[in-house]
Amino acid sequence: MVKKVQLPLQTLNLTVGFMTWVILSSLMPFIKEDIAIPPEQLAWVTAIPVVLGSLLRIPLGYYANLFGARKMFLVSFIILLFPVYYISIADSFIDLMVGGLLLGVGGAIFSVGVTSLPKYYPKERHGFVNGIYGAGNLGTAISTFAAPVIASSIGWSATVQLYLLLLGAFFAINFFLGDKKEEKVKTPLFEQIKGVYKNEKMWALSLFYFITFGSFVAFTVYLPNFLVTDFGIDKVDAGMRTAGFIIVATLMRPLGGWLADRFHSLVLLMFVFAGVTGAAILLSFAPSIEWYTVGCLIIAFCTGAGNGVIFKLVPMYFHKQAGVVNGIVSAMGGLGGFFPPLMLTLLFNVTGHYAIGFMALSQVALVSFVLVIWLYFQERLDLSNQIISHTAEGLIVTDKHGTIIMVNPAFTELTGYEADEAVGKNPSMLKSGIQTKEFYRKMWKTIEETGTWQGELWNRRKDGRNYLEWLTISAIKNDAGEVQQYVGLISDMTEQKMKWSKEG
Template identity: 35%
Template sequence: MKLSELKTSGHPKTLFSSFLYFDVSFMIWVILGALGVFITQDFGLSPSQKGMIVAVPILAGSVFRIVLGILTDRFGPKKTAILGMSITTIPLLWGLFAGNTIPELYMIGILLGVAGASFAVALPMASRWYPPHLQGVAMGIAGAGNSGTLIATLFGPRLAENFGWHVTMGLAIIPLLITFFVFILLAKDAPTQPAPQPLANYFKVFAHKDTWFFCLLYSVTFGGFVGLSSFLSMFFVDEYGLSSVQAGDFVTLCVAAGSFFRPVGGYISDKIGGVKVLSFLFIGVAVCMLGVSQLPPLFAITALLFVGMMCLGMGNGAVFQLVPQRFQKEIGMVTGIVGAAGGIGGFFLPNILGTLKELTGSYSSGFITFSCIALAAIAILIIANFSWRKTWNIKDGAVKI
């Protein structure tokens, strides 16, 4: 496989458009986490409330991913993406002009979930343009749009410090509008877009156990990535006394590892198989989170989080090297379901960290719990791999797992 094949075997403009759409949408999806320190100052939130504020958009995104996944398969990803971006302007305008009570924040968070659901549109859009042996790297490039978190954590606190968090939410409309018009001009639905089916047909994938294997694995990799991305700013402020801007910079460094190594995970998985890659990555996550639980000095914990987030990001790419090998025609729906599971994992992690901090007075127990979850994922992977090698077409090399 040569990377130059991406230019000749698919549609580079659509691949770029998918990345850009997911990138800006992801930035907006996690914006409450990036602005969490400022919101906390305004509302005086408890640790558990902090976890809930950043977790609500993630949970809402999980639900909307299934909805947008169905729309993607039924009406095409381009129309679905345009609808999603249009709806995303609503919570940004709400945050700009109102958002003065906690219930309003929750409602804004729910609507921000539509931005997070872009995952179920961008990845199928890219996937359908490329052959099986390029799925890992193509899905990795489109999925690297989760680097939008970098923009949120790097610029969000700085803008909020100067203009306030309300204005910062309004400013996010600018890149969204630019993306909207670029997407309309460049993106194109693949000719392999399947014909619309009766609604009941889309839910048949729930009956496949492979769907649930992918859900469990992605709830750890993506759930860990987005959960930590949303919560670490408040963690660094609470535990290490950093300013909101300093905390944002440290989080940006960690998020960069997870975002930019996602295509690497997909590329390596194309070469040796996603199962092998995931096996090593889950071990890496477990070790790093156990180290983080000791709450070492700032330099050490940043290094551990950097490596841990890198493993999670590569794991995201590895999981989605496997998904299209198993589900090609139903890729939109399955991406929505698996993405929803990832969002649910991301919803629980901030709540676990915040609640255990409130109960025990320390973040240690929360990170130990996450380390144990990563180890449990290895057991799930072993069971899944045993099943896949019996049921997938592996012997003739048609499928690389």
């Protein structure tokens, strides 16, 4: 029973964490009426919670494996009580900065669930499960929509204090329903980092999440104040529009995970980044509120789906180091939400508009699109190389002039020649002298006419011993019909031949 409730429980935990994480940005239109905040520093107040919420994801992901999700959520909710209360009595810019920094714990708990939940489900469901958990992003929409409405009635300070009751309630729920017997992974942190820091896939996934989740956080944090100041929209209306953006992105997350369970994840990411590129270009032209809405919704669709797809790939590529990799990737996503608001504010102060900032987003998304294509074909090449390396038959590939360009381990085992000894040489190095020149002439004539040849052939190993092989040679041609390479597949028939001789 306890294991069955972990997905809904941890999803609700994330919802509460994210609700708390965005208190400042949700209530900023109200807070700045009571606390003087210089316009050039306004972005810092809303972006500061993202810093700790990003950096803490690495240790929280690791400790979720070490101690289990139950303990990590309990500790996190206790810690969050302090900044929430401190912000509710804040009366200065410094108070907001200090309290906002500690609010980051609410965003950091994301890496706890994505590390814990895959333990309860088979691999073919990891995308959908992590997508459902990621729907806890909805917490940002709840705060963005509900907090301004409540603050209009009871004030922003009392509204913040209501979160103390929510955190206390979920501390109690996790104490009784959290899984005390969750499977633990006790690989030392240093060993996990050592095993992944040179892996280009981890850094590629970090960049992708930097764009997808970073855009989600940046728009969530920045939209309420941006819509009020730039389009003159009412504060509650701005909150509702921002909540709409969050809801769309959040609902797309489990859909993205579900699609990733059924289709190639990298192909899905191609569509994601193509969409973000186009939408950011649209926003860079400073359109009307109608076209601005269209651009934001496209980004919500694409980034939401992308978030779900990426966390299908993490446990697939990094099963043993899932905790620390989840932390690193999700931390990069959080930092992706920290920099855009500051960059947009800086560019606006310099140029008077946001066009350059949105255009920069489009170009980073375009780079990610190209990188996804490279990873897709690299993955296919890696698969081909694995097939070649694990093929039981010896494999030898030459260019059209007959120079060896590749051999596999089975070739080395059969002939005794290592790859560096064979590459750059001609296959004639293997000749035993048993076949005549006429034999080879007829063999190559057949290959020229039909593109392939099969037959028995005596060759010589590196140690000088002859062996009988069954050789298949195929000519690899381009679209114009020109030969580019020759591939030889070799099977050792020496023992079989000797066995037949004895039986004969």
